[in-house]
Amino acid sequence: xxxxxxxxxxxxxxxxxxxxxxxxxxxxxxxxxxxxxxxxxxxxxxxxxxxxxxxxxxxxxxxxxxxxxxxxxxxxxxxxxxxxxxxxxxxxxxxxxxxxxxxxxxxxxxxxxxxxxxxxxxxxxxxxxxxxxxxxxxxxxxxxxxxxxxxxxxxxxxxxxxxxxxxxxxxxxxxxxxxxxxxxxxxxxxxxxxxxxxxxxxxxxxxxxxxxxxxxxxxxxxxxxxxxxxxxxxxxxxxxxxxxxxxxxxxxxxxxxxxxxxxxxxxxxxxxxxxxxxxxxxxxxxxxxxxxxxxxxxxxxxxxxxxxxxxxxx
Amino acid sequence: xxxxxxxxxxxxxxxxxxxxxxxxxxxxxxxxxxxxxxxxxxxxxxxxxxxxxxxxxxxxxxxxxxxxxxxxxxxxxxxxxxxxxxxxxxxxxxxxxxxxxxxxxxxxxxxxxxxxxxxxxxxxxxxxxxxxxxxxxxxxxxxxxxxxxxxxxxxxxxxxxxxxxxxxxxxxxxxxxxxxxxxxxxxxxxxxxxxxxxxxxxxxxxxxxxxxxxxxxxxxxxxxxxxxxxxxxxxxxxxxxxxxxxxxxxxxxxxxxxxxxxxxxxxxxxxxxxxxxxxxxxxxxxxxxxxxxxxxxxxxxxxxxxxxxxxxxxxxxxxxxxxxxxxxxxxxxxxxxxxxxx
Numbered sequence: 196x197x198x199x200x201x202x203x204x205x206x207x208x209x210x211x212x213x214x215x216x217x218x219x220x221x222x223x224x225x226x227x228x229x230x231x232x233x234x235x236x237x238x239x240x241x242x243x244x245x246x247x248x249x250x251x252x253x254x255x256x257x258x259x260x261x262x263x264x265x266x267x268x269x270x271x272x273x274x275x276x277x278x279x280x281x282x283x284x285x286x287x288x289x290x291x292x293x294x295x296x297x298x299x300x301x302x303x304x305x306x307x308x309x310x311x312x313x314x315x316x317x318x319x320x321x322x323x324x325x326x327x328x329x330x331x332x333x334x335x336x337x338x339x340x341x342x343x344x345x346x347x348x349x350x351x352x353x354x355x356x357x358x359x360x361x362x363x364x365x366x367x368x369x370x371x372x373x374x375x376x377x378x379x380x381x382x383x384x385x386x387x388x389x390x391x392x393x394x395x396x397x398x399x400x401x402x403x404x405x406x407x408x409x410x411x412x413x414x415x416x417x418x419x420x421x422x423x424x425x426x427x428x429x430x431x432x433x434x435x436x437x438x439x440x441x442x443x444x445x446x447x448x449x450x451x452x453x454x455x456x457x458x459x460x461x462x463x464x465x466x467x468x469x470x471x472x473x474x475x476x477x478x479x480x481x482x483x484x485x486x487x488x489x490x491x492x493x494x495x496x497x498x499x500x501x502x503x504x505x506x507x508x509x
Numbered sequence: 510x511x512x513x514x515x516x517x518x519x520x521x522x523x524x525x526x527x528x529x530x531x532x533x534x535x536x537x538x539x540x541x542x543x544x545x546x547x548x549x550x551x552x553x554x555x556x557x558x559x560x561x562x563x564x565x566x567x568x569x570x571x572x573x574x575x576x577x578x579x580x581x582x583x584x585x586x587x588x589x590x591x592x593x594x595x596x597x598x599x600x601x602x603x604x605x606x607x608x609x610x611x612x613x614x615x616x617x618x619x620x621x622x623x624x625x626x627x628x629x630x631x632x633x634x635x636x637x638x639x640x641x642x643x644x645x646x647x648x649x650x651x652x653x654x655x656x657x658x659x660x661x662x663x664x665x666x667x668x669x670x671x672x673x674x675x676x677x678x679x680x681x682x683x684x685x686x687x688x689x690x691x692x693x694x695x696x697x698x699x700x701x702x703x704x705x706x707x708x709x710x711x712x713x714x715x716x717x718x719x720x721x722x723x724x725x726x727x728x729x730x731x732x733x734x735x736x737x738x739x740x741x742x743x744x745x746x747x748x749x750x751x752x753x754x755x756x757x758x759x760x761x762x763x764x765x766x767x768x769x770x771x772x773x774x775x776x777x778x779x780x781x782x783x784x785x786x787x788x789x790x791x792x793x794x795x796x797x798x799x800x801x802x803x804x805x806x807x808x809x810x811x812x813x814x815x816x817x818x819x820x821x822x823x824x825x826x827x828x829x830x831x832x833x834x835x836x837x838x839x840x841x842x843x844x845x846x847x848x849x850x851x
Contacts, residue, residue, distance in 0.1 A: 223672070324545075325552040328826045328833075330788025333806065337560050340810040340818050417678040421792050424680045425807050440684055447684075447692045447700075455688060458681045469676045 211401045217478045224474030230467025234460060238283030245277035250432045257449035267450040270442050275453045278434035283460060286423070286435050289350055290415035296354030297415075298408050301361025306400070308362065309369025310392050320366070323359040331356045332418055339427050349428060353418050357411045368403045372396050402479040409472030413465050420461050436461050539838055546830045553826045554606075558599050561815045606823065612816040622816045626805060628706065630824065633794070633801030635710045637786045639717060640724035644786075645779040648729045652736020652778075653771075656744060657763075668737070671730035679789055683723045683796040690719065702797040720797045728785050732778045739774030743767045773840040780836025787825050787832075 218224040246265070247253050251273060254261075258268035266275035308319035329337070338352040372378065378395050386394070422428040423437030436457035443453035586592050593601075605612060611622035655664045691700035702716035710717055743749065744767050752766045790803035798804065802821050809817035 325549050325556070328549050328553050328829050329556075329822070330784075330791070330825060330829065332788045332791050333822055333825050336791070336806060336810050337557065337818065337822050340561060340813065340815075413676045417676065421678055421680060425792065425795050426811065437680075440680060444684060444687070447688060451688060451693055454684055458684045462677055462681045465676045465678065466673050470672055473672055 211405070214402060214475060214479050215405075218471070218474040221474050221478065223470050223477070227467050227469070227471025227474055230463050231471060232467075234283065234464040234467060235287070237280065237460065238287050241280030242284060245274075245280045247274040247277045249273065249277040249281040249434045257443075257446035257453060259450055260452060266452040266456055269439065269450075269453045270446060273434075275443075275450070275456060278439060279436070279456045279460060282434035282436045282439055282457060283464075285429055285433065286416065286419055286437065287464075289346060289429075290353075290412060290419050293350045293353035293419065294357065294408060294412045294415045296350060297357025298361050298404065298411055300354065301358040301407070302365050302397075302400070302404060304358065305362035305365030306369045306392055306396055309366035310373050310388065310396060316366075319362065323362050326355075326359040327363075329356075331414070332421060335418060335422065336427070339422070346429070349419060349422065353415050356418070357414065361407050361411065364403060364407055365400060368400050369396055372399045375399075402475075406472060406476050406479070409468055409475065413468045413472070416461065416465055416468070535838075535842065538841065539834075542834045542838055546834050549830055550823075550827055553830075554603060554823060555599070557819050557822050557826075558602060559595075561819055602819070606820070611820050614814050614817055616812045616814050622820050625817060626802060626820055626824075629800055629802045629805045632704060632710050632799065633790055633803060636717070636720055636724070636790060636794070636799065636801055637783065640721045640728070640789075641779075641783050641786055643721065644725045644728040644732060645782045647725065648732025648782065649736050649775055649778060651729070652733045653740050655733070655737045656740035659741060659744075664737075667733065671733045674726060675730040675734070677727065679723055679727050679792045680796055682726050683719070683793060686719055686723055686726075690722075700797075702799045704800055706800070716797075716799075720793050720799050723793050723796075724786060724789050727789060728782050731785065732782055735778045735781070736771075736775065739778075740767070740771050743771040743774075746770065770844075773844040776840040776843055777836055780832055780840075783832045784829060787828050 219228060252271060253274050254264050254268040254272045256268060256270055256272045258264060258272065260267040264274045264276065266279065269275050269278060304319050304323070308316040326334070334356045335349075335352040338355070339348060373396060378391065381391055381395050419428055420435075420437035423435050424441045426438075426441070428437055429435045439457040440454050440461075443450075443457075447454055583592075602612075609623070611626070613619045613621050614625055651667060655667045658664045687700045689695060690697050698715050698718045700719075702713070702720055704710050704713055704716060746767075748770075749762060749767050752762045757765075790801055791806060792803070793799070794801045794803035795807045802824065806818065806821045806825075808814075809821065
């Protein structure tokens with residue numbers, strides 16, 4: 196049962212599908228997924244249904260909502276509704292790319308350190324400690340400061356800022372998995388360590404990986420929107436939710452929608468992602484199993500707090 | 510299944526740091542952590558320096574930008590010492606920082622960096638302290654409360670609320686607060702907090718309310734969730750069960766048996782609050798035009814004022830490392846198992 200190197204990963208993968216399906220069945224999972232999909236729908240289908248060109252001046256600055264402009268005008272008299280519809284997709288694409296990059300880098304480093312132990316472990320974890328001495332947004336600002344804002348730099352900087360935290364979590368999980376019998380059994384057959392890592396360890400880390408992806412995605416959005424908000428993100432005049440909040444907040448009393456609507460979109464997205472990730476975590480740890488909320492296992496809550504512990508530097 | 514010491518980013522991994530049977534295990538521990546912290550800071554300074562001064566498109570080009578001519582570029586590079594080898598530049602910079610000579614700002618009247626940054630440090634310190642203390646107390650208290658009333662409606666309500674608020678971006682919270690408390694619904698507090706220069710922030714308490722409140726709202730859910738989990742674990746442990754079975758009164762069980770074992774987690778929660786604040790102040794100070802180092806960093810990055818960027822980033826990293834060391838040592842000291850030398 197233990198020594199079949201092919202069967203083990205397949206079992207694990209379907210187990211993760213099981214986790215996902217059960218997560219969707221919980222209340223939290225449904226709410227989280229629903230909110231996330233709603234925002235994604237607006238962000239990716241919305242651009243095709245903008246009433247106006249999002250960069251066209253169609254009304255007076257901070258005009259109140261009217262029949263012409265359903266959500267009124269922004270700081271330059273552009274249509275707020277069109278800009279909200281068109282202002283999400285770029286943010287989400289960049290955040291997704293940064294997240295994938297960061298989680299991939301972190302996972303590689305973490306699995307390598309955790310499986311190899313010894314010197315590689317020390318080197319990787321020392322580097323992680325140094326990188327974790329920067330608050331995440333400060334690290335990204337530092338990288339953006341000299342080269343100046345650009346989409347690729349944003350992706351690389353945000354991805355890099357995630358990597359150490361992901362590495363920490365996955366190293367710990369790797370230490371755990373690599374002690375299990377089936378890994379030992381495969382090692383005895385003389386398979387190379389690279390194959391053990393990719394074929395045995397990694398497939399068993401899918402759940403922590405997915406949880407990290409969810410968490411990091413939330414932070415990518417918060418950071419990239421935040422950087423746009425302070426003017427280092429995506430360049431105007433193309434609309435994006437972060438920039439819109441900043442440029443329109445001076446008109447909060449005249450047309451609050453111009454700043455509040457994009458803020459609501461970002462908030463819904465982060466709440467949705469976070470709630471869904473939480474549902475996955477709970478199911479994976481056995482706190483939640485579908486509909487009912489059975490008496491929770493006490494220690495099972497702790498790794499959720501571990502997630503929170505990594506969340507110190509958005 | 511997850512890290513043994515997951516909470517503080519500066520923790521050396523594993524359990525190698527357990528105090529040995531020496532006369533002063535605590536002092537040794539403190540020394541060890543401090544040395545590691547210093548090493549970390551040294552490496553941080555290398556990264557800060559490399560990112561700002563050595564990367565292509567160096568400081569001189571960044572300052573002059575489009576208007577750069579080869580002559581002006583060369584002149585400024587010479588003035589900033591950029592024509593010297595990187596290692597020499599680094600040494601000049603680091604030894605300057607250690608002597609307290611931080612260089613001069615590259616923009617405006619080119620005032621000394623220290624003169625520009627130190628007043629901002631005071632403002633930020635006030636903000637961090639207020640938000641940190643309020644956030645820790647509130648988060649820890651709510652977490653305990655929720656754990657004690659586990660699975661009752663109030664616990665569920667708090668848990669769902671914290672899940673919703675967790676990971677809301679600071680600027681979204683700030684805008685919502687301004688909308689509700691300053692400009693549109695109520696008009697209780699100023700929408701921006703430009704503390705005038707030379708005035709200590711505590712003389713303008715109404716200006717502190719919204720920035721502090723924003724930070725507290727963002728940080729409390731983390732602390733709450735962590736504390737709730739840690740307290741539940743402590744409450745369900747065997748020794749608490751034992752104390753309960755023994756027939757001890759409920760408050761005695763809580764105060765004498767459960768709480769001391771939740772203390773390390775509490776300390777780490779407080780540490781986390783302050784770690785979060787080191788990054789959280791950046792956006793919050795910017796939103797409220799609060800003259801602290803967070804807003805200072807944003808402006809310095811906008812102006813490509815490299816000496817200021819370097820110093821503020823180094824300060825924030827030093828604060829981070831310091832909080833980590835204090836949290837680590839304090840929570841080790843507070844955990845009953847660690848107190849006994851082996």
